[in-house]
Amino acid sequence: MYFLFTIIKQTTRNFLLTWSSQIFTLLTVGLSVLIFSFFYLVYTNVIDGAQQLGDDLRLTVYLDEQPGKELQEEYRYKIKKFDRVDKIVFVSSKVAYDRFAEQLGDDKDILNDMPQDFLPPAIEVYPIKTLDTLVRIKQFSDYLQTLPGVLKVQYGREWVERFYSFIQLLRIIVILSGSLLILTTTFTVAHTIRLTILGRKKELELLRLLGASSTYIRLPFFLEGALQGLLGSASGIGALYLLYNWMKLRLAGTTMVNLFSFSFFEPPIILAIIILSTVLCASGSFSSTRKFLHI
């Protein structure tokens, strides 16, 4: 059986005969994957970056008196029970006094007359900065207020709200762009494949009249689509990687690199993108030939 041989020959011939169209399709797929994965990368990194902006975010819980070791543990336990936190710092009156003195700088002599414990002790709670926590920050504050011995809970309320809204906004935008892009990408690739196949209508009709089996007609298109998806997405991701490295290089001198941790996709995600593109292109190409089967 020269089945495989014939199919492969057919596929290669198609590729060679219509190479200019093929290259265009490849470019379309490549660019689409580039744009899409670029967006995905931005999504993961910018939201990370934005969250690092909120590093100062903390709730200060003023206490009526200095808690002992045991009480500290109890506070810790109770706080953690409500929500996951990044860090809990106990600030004694002494430490608060020292900080204040430092803040006053040269004027710190004026504090000399004051008792070292005139400032109340406090707990600084640094919540984990997931979006969920940000939404719940007011509830968190209310909860902390109910703990025994708490005088007052303070946080930059207006700023937190603004910050939360901004991240929310970013998220909506990224998701919206993402869906728009997926829509456009799918559409473009489908359209391109459709037009390419339409350009070979004559050939498909002829094959049908010659009694070619569906496999004989469609398998080459399937392989072609798969190859295009594979090469296209691989080159798209490759281009993104180059872009990513170029940006990193360009930013190497600036503070940005130190402040934000940029990271490229993990291998599983790269693999997923490539496999998905391949499957999409292959099945798109495959199903585009359907209408030529009924002659």
Next chain:
Amino acid sequence: MYFLFTIIKQTTRNFLLTWSSQIFTLLTVGLSVLIFSFFYLVYTNVIDGAQQLGDDLRLTVYLDEQPGKELQEEYRYKIKKFDRVDKIVFVSSKVAYDRFAEQLGDDKDILNDMPQDFLPPAIEVYPIKTLDTLVRIKQFSDYLQTLPGVLKVQYGREWVERFYSFIQLLRIIVILSGSLLILTTTFTVAHTIRLTILGRKKELELLRLLGASSTYIRLPFFLEGALQGLLGSASGIGALYLLYNWMKLRLAGTTMVNLFSFSFFEPPIILAIIILSTVLCASGSFSSTRKFLHI
């Protein structure tokens, strides 16, 4: 002369005969314009939004003594000479004391023994939050330090750096996405038009052999391209406007709307986008027919 009549008839006929291709091209143009202008809108609005995050950004200039009216004017003058600022607030020792007392809350009694002017007077400088200013904030601080009677200049240095970097990052991303999108859009539209015209190769060749003038052959394509550009971009912008309103509606209840000012494009920008698309499509379509002119 039935010149105009014939051309218009020809254009209409083309539109009717190839309506499915036409609709695909229209969709491609529409989606491309939608994506592109969406990005442009995001660019203008997100960077605005991010800058509002930095509202707290101020430099606190501690002075050795309370400045008089005249000295205040002089400070104001000198500060403004260096850079445009949003706001300059003079904080007297008294005001600083009150703020501190308020911050202490119920514990403010402890301050009773202190002299009301134990905290140094200060000037709070709120710089205008353009990117340029943010870059120069350190220089600004250094400059303020050199003013007479200044004890110390304080600002959230780390935070400002991080914030500045983030906005910078956002800007790079938006510009990069923009260029990628322009690239893809142009490519897609050009490719689509090319394929559509390729599908009518036979007709163009025939017209040439019948002695049709270049105008006769190309004008319908030009008009068709222009119409596609016009309708496509108009519907793209229309879709964006719907999206924008839908988002606004959805966010109506949240704090976001109050915090950030979203705005749609000004009419001149809308006009510019539409005209540009029309010209691009028309000339793309026009020039795609070039190769059929030499038969």
Next chain:
Amino acid sequence: MQQRIKKPKVMIDLIKVSKMYPPKVEALADISITVNKGEILFLTGMSGAGKTSLLRLLCRREKPTKGFVEVAGEDLSKLSSRKIQKMRQNIGIAHQDFKLLPNRTVAQNIAISMEVSYKTPVHIRRRTKKLLSQLGLSNKINTLAGELSRGEQQRVTIARAVANEPELILADEPTGNLDSETTGLVMDLFNECNQKGATIVIATHDESIYKNTSHRIIELSQGYMVKSDDAVWPILSGIDPSQEEHPESIGH
């Protein structure tokens, strides 16, 4: 006409076939024709008489509006898609509009009909060469089909039709673009195929190719059969197409 005897002998059986194209073009009306295995049948008639439509029914490019079309004993309307593929591999069609692929070479165009039934490359090459030399096209083997003259294209179409050694050959106006000398080559090829057992139906208006043959001629006019010697043909006599039949020349 029992099933057992009929099956091996009859290649084509059209029973009261009509074909209407969409709005209301009556291309064929009430046609009944039986063609035995190994026969050569000429189909004549004015332009638009329905010759091509009849051939289209035989390879199931179209379905009849009324009546039955049986090829090799199978009712085409009842065949599964897979069986139709198999059947088409056994029918060689020289289309009136050629249906060549202009950007493939002559060799590739001919090979394609053998590739669909997965013939070996060696066989394909040998057969292609032989056919081209028979049709006087040996020097064009690697030329693109689109760069041939119309008459050369027509011969390539014929070569493709017979390449796979089909049992049934449908040739639609196979000599329309050929001079009389080349027409001779084509007819020789058809006769050779016929000798090897192929049934051949030729739709043509070229008197010269059927004037002096002994084969049956059916004339169509506006979809109706106006001249047929169906009854004369002895259905049970088998593969012996040596009937004496004198065609009338068609109106001038």
Next chain:
Amino acid sequence: MQQRIKKPKVMIDLIKVSKMYPPKVEALADISITVNKGEILFLTGMSGAGKTSLLRLLCRREKPTKGFVEVAGEDLSKLSSRKIQKMRQNIGIAHQDFKLLPNRTVAQNIAISMEVSYKTPVHIRRRTKKLLSQLGLSNKINTLAGELSRGEQQRVTIARAVANEPELILADEPTGNLDSETTGLVMDLFNECNQKGATIVIATHDESIYKNTSHRIIELSQGYMVKSDDAVWPILSGIDPSQEEHPESIGH
């Protein structure tokens, strides 16, 4: 043969024309033909002899490799693109491969040749109807060209070629898909055009259409002119195609 006399009388003047297609296909070699205004010329020859190539040179679809091609006194290789457009509007070509637009109606396909020179819609409609009735296609006026039989398509091609009342008609195998009756209609149409002053060059292998005419016949063989009665034709005698000439039948 001074310029002044020659210009109004000679329609086509080929001077030692050769045509090579890219690798090294010699389609025409050293052809010299003069065709007077109002003449009908038959071009015969085997398939691949170079008939279509010669016609292609006359409408500047191809440029000669060597020699000069003059149509209506103008050297085609020196014409500007605008002038070539004008010239083509005055040449009606019935292509061997038809070049119809399959998804336009018959009327639209014919109209297109008149639209390029901006004729009025009324004129176009009247002319289209007249031609179709002359060719027996009145009932197909609004059918898509792709749904016609080949012979019907061929007639539409001929109608399109003559529709714009061109001075020069190039018909490439105009009757290849037509029966003898329909061929008669086509030849009548050509004769009518000729009577109105059109020069006509017909490339054909169909003996029946030139057997009994008095027109000149030129035979090509592998690119060379093998039979021509060029010298016999009195170049200066003007529009009077009544020469007695008996064509030899081409080899069988």
